[in-house]
Amino acid sequence: MAGTRKPVVEVRRSQRRRRTVSAYRDGERVVVLIPDQFSRAEESEWVDRMLARLAAREARLARSDAELLARATRLIGLYLPEHMSAAAPASVRWVTNQNGRWGSCTPADRTIRISHRIQDMPDWVIDYVLLHELAHLIVPSHNAEFWSLVARYPRSERARGYLEGVAATAAVP
Numbered sequence: 001m002a003g004t005r006k007p008v009v010e011v012r013r014s015q016r017r018r019r020t021v022s023a024y025r026d027g028e029r030v031v032v033l034i035p036d037q038f039s040r041a042e043e044s045e046w047v048d049r050m051l052a053r054l055a056a057r058e059a060r061l062a063r064s065d066a067e068l069l070a071r072a073t074r075l076i077g078l079y080l081p082e083h084m085s086a087a088a089p090a091s092v093r094w095v096t097n098q099n100g101r102w103g104s105c106t107p108a109d110r111t112i113r114i115s116h117r118i119q120d121m122p123d124w125v126i127d128y129v130l131l132h133e134l135a136h137l138i139v140p141s142h143n144a145e146f147w148s149l150v151a152r153y154p155r156s157e158r159a160r161g162y163l164e165g166v167a168a169t170a171a172v173p
């Protein structure tokens with residue numbers, strides 16, 4: 001779930017700011033910009049408020065198709081950089097009608113569908129499922145070339161184990 005991990009907060013005071021407060025994520029940190037004249041009490045009140053706002057915003061974004069596409073683009077850049085255009089999907093969507101599959105892709109129209117059942121799984125598992133489908137846009141079948149692309153993702157083995165575990169548990173009545 002998004003927003004459960006407590007982030008490292010960096011507060012920056014600005015003399016130019018009067019009443020406006022803003023916050024953004026910078027890697028693992030959250031930067032909160034506050035007016036210089038804020039008291040310590042105001043600072044801590046606003047940090048809490050902005051963290052809550054940011055978490056709410058990220059939770060909304062975390063479930064969106066737009067986030068999924070952004071995630072796909074990042075994964076292609078990291079693991080399939082020489083296939084930048086071949087691996088670029090026409091669309092990536094969360095779907096709820098996919099039984100028994102974590103993800104699927106149609107190379108003909110370059111669409112990818114990801115099951116909502118993995119939405120609450122760790123990021124690194126979602127990344128694996130997505131990278132697996134992106135690799136299918138380059139190599140449709142599960143051959144050696146396909147698995148060598150997928151193996152570029154360092155947690156492939158672990159993610160497959162995780163998903164097998166979930167599937168096995170779900171199959172138990």
Ligand SMILES: [Zn+2]
Pocket residue numbers: 132136142
């Ligand atoms: Zn596959």
